[in-house]
Amino acid sequence: MLATQTAQSVIDHGLSLGADFAEIFVEKSQSSNVSTLRERVQSVESGIDFGIGLRLVYGTKVLYGYTNNTRADDMMRILSDLAARDLRDPRVNMTAFDYRDAPNRHPLKKMLSDDPAIESRVAYLLKADAAARAASNLISQTRGMCREVEQRIEIFNSEGLHTEDTRHYVRATMTSIASDGAEQATGMQSNGGMIGWEIVDNLDAEETGTEASRQAIVNLGAKPCPSGRMPVVIGNGFGGVIFHEACGHLLETTSVAKKASVFHDKLGEMIANPAVSASDDGTITNEWGSLNIDDEGMDTQRTQLIKDGKLVSFLVDRIGSEQTGYQRTGSGRRESYKFAPASRMRNTFIEPGNAEFDDMIGSIDQGIYAAQMGGGSVQPGTGEFNFAVREGYYVEDGKIQYPVKAATLISTGPAVLKEISMVGGDFSLECGMCGSISGTIPAAVGQATLKVDDILVGGNA
Amino acid sequence: MTVESHAEQVLSLVTKAGAKGDLIVDQGNAISLKARDGELEEHKVTSSRIFGLRVIKDDKVGTAYSEAADADSLSSLVEQALTNAGYAAPEVHEKILANDAQLSTDDSILCPEEPATTEDRIQMALALERELAGKERVKNVPYNGVQDGVGERHVFSTAGLHAATKSRSCSAFAYALIEEGEKNAMEGSGQVARLFSELDRSSLIEKVYQDAIDILDGEPVPSGHYDVIFDKEMQVSLFGVFNVMFSGKSAKDGINPMRDKVGETIADARLSIMDRPDNTNGFGYSLFDDEGTPAAATELVKEGKLTTLIHNSMTASHFDTQSTGHATRGPRSTLGVGLHQLEMAPGDADDTQLHQGKYLTLTELTGMHSGANAISGEFSFGASGFLCEDGQRIQPVRNITVAGNFYHMLKNIGLIGQTQHWNWQKSALMPAIRFSDIAISG
16 A cells, blocks of 8 residues: 555655664544345445554653644655654664565455445345334334445554554444333344454355344343342353453553552462453454454463463563563554554453353342443453443342343452452454554454353342 | 535435435544653544445435445445335335535634644643642543534535534533542543633633542432432533433333323423524534534423424424424434534522521532433432532532432422523533432432
């Protein structure tokens, strides 16, 4: 996308300003959004994002700028402006570019650039829509969305790296709203991957629509949730969002290097119940958070974070490595050329165990089964987090009793890791969007159903 | 090429294709600075421009955007929008307005000349981090920054409209992590102004530090039902989470729970809410919306009754009413509606009445989007703040949850204060509300 000669002159210029490291990140992304609302196409949107991110590093200090212009003189002007306070004699010499093919771990077939036909996306959404509406006469509204992004990136740096990669993301979502005249409730089902539109071959539109409506109906009949400290069984798949938010973010060098993580000095220590092992893995074929290379050009990898309760690794990008001394883990990620890369998660999960679901529920006198989790947030400095329960049930005397609404789980990362006592074997991953310092990126979360012995549940009963 | 000539090129292609359309061009420059351990950690300068086109042909709407501005890319932009329109279902209510006005904002209000230099901004960022980190018990200041930017929006249409807005925004923020033994706390805040010189570093540092110190010893309170006052930041955020209740677009789409309640009582009779785009003191000040329709003060809730929903030309046509000047559209988004800046009328409770007896002041809510369902009104958030009695803080409170139904809460207001306050982003002006009987879990 960018002429090698242009890249060479821009990086030469960056090094002439005294930088230790210079990098160019070129991005061209094509996107398509198809949305439906009750049996009809509501909108079709598309667009092209194009820009160039420029990074200079002086020690551990990052200077970053971006432009939509491919002219070398414009990029050099930005670098000169950025480096005005840091000018010094050149420290390193440019290494000649050595083009490297990125590994192709995630085959892509029907990408937007070669299969832009909207009809099949519309057909999928309308089929799911029909199934959602047919599920119950209490379904008052249905909404579908199919979003695809084909992201082409090219990276040059002063260490001679020149590489390219293409990522293609698909996410299809159906939302149902149920209403009984007085109250309304929602349900949502989503599928996606770092894959082409061939994903549709493995999707069941009717099942997607039916599941969205099933959740909405359950939530419509839900009672207020009891509150207080109690055991909670958290369902598989998106239940992993708790580990992602409460622990994963605290293991990124973005917060570790600043000592803004409660785990920054805990490497090698037991931070979780021995029942817990956890990893962050970019290698899972066509999974939502998978990559061939990270946004600094390093091959992706599987990184074991916690092994049998012991913290064994952080997630490390280039700057994080400079700041902490830990080896890079291929975790430098960014939303787009508008952001400098930072250490981020890919597909993050608690590894499966062998506990049985019935044993987990059966061990509870009074508690909650959080079958589906919603989103949440965490404060990295203290580890305090909160998560919404999207579909929950009250459990009493070892049996599921009735659905509950408006429940939130509150704890801290260190505390909840020690309270996970049972992990099942029904492991699965689900798509999420993760927002942090380098923007919003696709990241999958996952786990098997697991039991937390003691956590604060917020409800309004 | 100028913005005008790009627009002429794009819209002439739209007209040639037998369609109507409007083009949004957003462009801007910004600087962003972050400090760590007394040094500049990040220095970011940005320059951006994006074109967003909406076309309407045979009652079908299509949109497309491009960050590239060469002639081929802009031609492709038009083709793509027309192609997308071909797939859409007909929408007879969405039109390009017959509006050929030439509109622009006043730079002396929204974009005053800025004498500050890059070095001034860098010194501000460094001093903000250094002075806060130097305070007793502050372990570090992990998140901080100074930002300054100028943004422009141009809306052109095939009917001849050119509406131009140019605005400047300077901001500073900081979060302090405080530790004492095994306890820790992190609190943060920010400031926003039109001019860099209007930012007050000392007061920001003092506020962040004091907030963190005050909450450090926080403990949960027993579960139960409490009177609750959300502080000015949290109260604005809470109303923001549920502002779908005013949306004519959501009503048209069948997902606004208030869609059939215009003219009905939806809140306590002491509650009156307006949208006030005409208040120049706020950052939501606007002369016109994204369709070029004049923006004006709009009464939303009058003495507890919902008086109107907010509309663009499409939702207004659907409901056979007039646009209220609340159209929103971005280069990447379709036509919607949005509030400019809310203003809640003051109530009759003086400070003594408002703060009488025991109540909780909540200064932080977490999980505000994931923990809320704007359609049902149900919410459950993590919270922290202070247990108070007769206006005095008697205990810092952490690790609790607050839960309820927002739409039910509007009918269960205890008191409304006499004094209005801006939140720090200056997006809404509200008096404090004391809500009764709110579920707290500790």
